[in-house]
Amino acid sequence: MHSGLVASRSADQRGSRESRNGSPQLDAVSLAIIEQLQEDGRRPYAAIGKAVGLSEAAVRQRVQKLLDQGMMQIVAVTDPLTVGFRRQAMVGITVEGDVEAVADALAAMSECEYVVMTAGSFDLMVEVVCEDDDHLLDVISKRIRAIPGVRSTESFVYLKLKKQTYMWGTR
């Protein structure tokens, strides 16, 4: 098990650098590591090291830090429609008042897989994953619209997922 609670505080190190909004910026090597893991999340550290010019241990330490910092996650992704979730929808939301507070409330809902603040005729866009129509109806009309500050919602029920990629950079 490697569940160590390593309290690695984000200091200014050679691998990353602070930008103006506080989120650490990645250097070229870490970017190359991420590209490798975007192609195959289980690729061995030694193979990654050979591709980016680092030793196996160095790659391992960088990956562990990226995971600890929450800047990257290595996960299995599927099309939810093939995994038993029959109803998915993108919901556009307009807000009066504190947008970020509404976003936090949405992020706390397990059915909301994806929450993003946007510019345009919606203030927020949320991807909702539900088991069936009743569940979706409940989430949208009861739970989301009940959040203080939500002015209106518009739903776009998914009919078919055509593409899903995680390989920016490799192009």
Place this chain on the structure above:
Amino acid sequence: MHSGLVASRSADQRGSRESRNGSPQLDAVSLAIIEQLQEDGRRPYAAIGKAVGLSEAAVRQRVQKLLDQGMMQIVAVTDPLTVGFRRQAMVGITVEGDVEAVADALAAMSECEYVVMTAGSFDLMVEVVCEDDDHLLDVISKRIRAIPGVRSTESFVYLKLKKQTYMWGTR
């Protein structure tokens, strides 16, 4: 120790079964494996096997098949905004004529990370990842609007990504 599980699974021995639309459906064990890998894409096969009641080799074979069939991918995911892509947007598209043909054309564009057919006031929703404003402008006004059948587009530029999860099932 495995007799009970095997017995309860005897009716549905195969890992996958054809459904009405031709896409293979997953059984409970493969779902459990996916859940494990949604928590940690690098979790060892033996640990997964212990959690779902299968041997290490069986888990490995099932995972390999899920990957080969394209039903699951194990990848690193990040917030593109922290990885050098400054501009991201969700684009809603209305189509006249063959929606699927337009969707295929969009899926062929490397900047389109996510393409989904929807019901509602948009026929398609597309997530676009770009390096800067010029790039985004080029993609939306020149490339997307040039696709035959695209009637109109509406863009929602990302300001901040608040949540990104891949853990349906584990709730």
Place this chain on the structure above:
DNA sequence: GTCAGAGCTACGAAATCCGCAGGGTGTGAA
């Protein structure tokens, strides 16, 4: 100069991955 922190390499031990042989259980044809 000296010290502390961060990152890298090297390396042995432990754990994991991999390929393959063998066996059990359904299914469908004769």
Place this chain on the structure above:
DNA sequence: TTCACACCCTGCGGATTTCGTAGCTCTGAC
């Protein structure tokens, strides 16, 4: 019924990978 076949699982070596750690270098602060 009986047989052949497909499918999936288990077990087991050997190869590979992961893991933890010690030692080195570089940089910035004092």
